[in-house]
Amino acid sequence: MTKETKQTEKVWFVTGASKGLGADLVKQLLADGYRVAATSRKREALTEAIGVQENFLALNMDVSNDSDVKGVIGQVIDKFGRIDVIVNNAGYSQIGAVEELSAEEVQRNFDVNVFGPLHVIRHAAPYLRAQRSGHIFNIASIGGFVGNYPAFGIYCATKFAMAGYTEALAVEMAPFGVHTTLVYPGYFRTSFLEKDSAMLPANAIDAYANAREVEAQHLNEISGRQPNDPKKAASAFIELSKQKQPPVHFFVGVDTAALVKGKIEIIENALAANLELTESTGITE
Template sequence: MRVWFITGASRGFGVLMTKEALAAGDAVVATARNPEAVVSAVGDHPNLLSVALDVTDEAQARQAAGAAVDRFGRIDILVNNAGYGLLGAVEEAGAEEIERMYATNVFGLLKVTRAVLPQMRKQRSGHVLNISSIGGYTGYPGWGVYCSTKFAVEGLSESLAIELEPFGINVTVVEPGFFRTDFLADNSLAISPATIPDYVGTPAGNMRDFAAAANHAQPGNPAKFAAGMLALVNSAKPPLRMPFGSDTVAVLETKNAHVAKELDEWRTLALSTDFEKETVSPH
């Protein structure tokens, strides 16, 4: 029986992953600001421990990790799932809402990860799964601040994978595309209240209308995502980067091709900034 530790487990992907793991015979420490909401969504289960956790509170993160070990003796899988979106042009976003988003999406992920890693290092095993986004691999107009938090998650994950490999701990950054959850609803999405008229009719301004129309019409099936996450942790050699959804796969392929083409066009200038190689004359 593996032990999962899932943040943001009271709704959306968190609830579905919790149910999938329990159905597979695993134990789940399901954390949320309101732990009663987890039990309400999932139901009572002998292998479920619902724990209060605001990921922005480092002391509470350590307490939650301690409660997990006290109850089940170990933590095998950490899923950093808690987070939310912010819609609006970069220039429209206020300092307070930007800092609030980073506090959850980036600093909260770090606090929880630091709380769990001592146990995984002690075990010399574990799997850290950081939920990024299609917007963690490429930037979108109207999502610049949100994308920047997910780009941070991607960089942290790549470094962590190298740092934790000696301890037998795997790291995977998970990149879901647009799935039919409540992510675009007001309980998961903040919208910058400030609007700058110049952005109306531009890609950033139009994204506000697109997001409203796309809510609950996204192509991704959340239940299939949860099943995919179980398949991912069952792998003997999990990947560093795991895209989910046809839209994410298309974005990765398009960006990779663009980066390769651009590098080819600018290769000469890119290579021109090194010191000249010194030549050693024969004696």
């Protein structure tokens, strides 16, 4: 077999694939000849977006339901006999200042964005370990590295959480030949900021003018004008999956480099400003 034939024998599993980056990725994978299983809360939305194909398995899945995820992973194995590349893409943005969001709103965002991918990893990992190969893509956000956005604190917190466990996962899975990549996308021109995807606070507090300003900016000015093409992101993910040593951290988007460098500068300056105090706690004999 040629190397390319081996590549296209890989089975991809993509969550949150009925629209946006997930849908574009699935379409490109199928066009390239890969076998693909994909999920959505409504299976019909997947077939409408992508169609019916022999190498495509469309599945209904509630990513926040552990037993549901386990059953779906089993269906993928039953259909294709293996699973090779996982893309934890399902998620949504809960907008709102930290104080004004209810416990229920916060919990739901964590259930989908944090615990959902963990369910997938937990039930797919035994197959990846057994075959001693695989690649897990956890789709975070630039908001999982830079969190100083009023009205997006909880969403950023979910992505910071994903970043934390993905770093650990990368070293835990490495001995089994399984690669792990944490993806930090910038702003991509998808429906992510549209009303059916971004959730507004149920009980907004008028005092948070800065949160309302940033919220309005995202919904009215940034939405539909994002600088990045999700089709190009899909191509980038496929290229990463072919690398022998793919990165653990991958920032994607023309708007990400400046934000990353800015955050690093802030941290370096904060460390330097109080370095003597930072190191003043050591035990002296």
